[in-house]
Amino acid sequence: MKIVAFNGSPKGKESNTHVMVGAFLEGAAKAGADVENVFLAEKKIDHCLGCFQCWASPAAECVLKDDMAELIGLFSSADIVVFATPLHNDNISSRLKIFIDRLLPLGNPYFAVDAGGETVHPNRGGECPTFVMIANCGFPEQSHFQVLRLLAQRMARNYKTEFVAEIYRGGGAWLTEPAAAEVVARYTDLVREAGEEVVAAGRLSEGTRRRLEEPLIPSPDFAGIYRQAVNRYWDEALGGRKQA
């Protein structure tokens, strides 16, 4: 089994997202998968021009000559694709969005109807990999991932596949915070388990999914504690200077 992760954080290897993806792929590799970790920040990916030339071309070729041809090859070689992102304005990062838009050559221009009676493009041919979503955000609550949860449903429909795991982490600033290392180690152990589970069982179990949604520290006031820590950080960073 081959798993390819596409990390859409502008911070690449330094990102909070990478802490999650790294643990997930470690678990997956331990369970026997071949894993590849792609940092979109290191790639040249131009915006889709919307010209549909890829659909008119028999070889499904895009007119833009950048790193996307290589990345589409990687995407298509995977059994499982991981879309990984920080939350930006309640949504996926712009880098990940541009990458997903540029998967258009894999689509098919014709209109068909899905099981719910809604119009959909058929896939161009061949099986689509199954998907995993991994995301973190700066705010502490899990409620901030509403848009991503809905996006995952829509992407599964559009690509005629399924998300076998969705791993969302509020309070993401702590993932690379040395003072939170112990708490984060417990969390990454769980993400590692998730990676193992997805390879061994084909999907995340309900029990692990629920544990992944729990706050980073077992306190009913995790959000308050985290907010105070973040505000202290900004007090120090701003050194008493008032914001305009």
Ligand SMILES: Cc1cc2nc3c(=O)[nH]c(=O)nc-3n(C[C@H](O)[C@H](O)[C@H](O)COP(=O)(O)O)c2cc1C
């Ligand atoms: C442009 C921008 C928009 C952001 N929007 C949100 C947001 O809507 N909600 C949120 O909780 N955090 C938001 N954040 C905070 C990031 O999600 C947070 O810093 C995250 O830990 C960054 O992950 P990374 O290190 O993997 O890039 C935003 C950050 C940036 C730079």
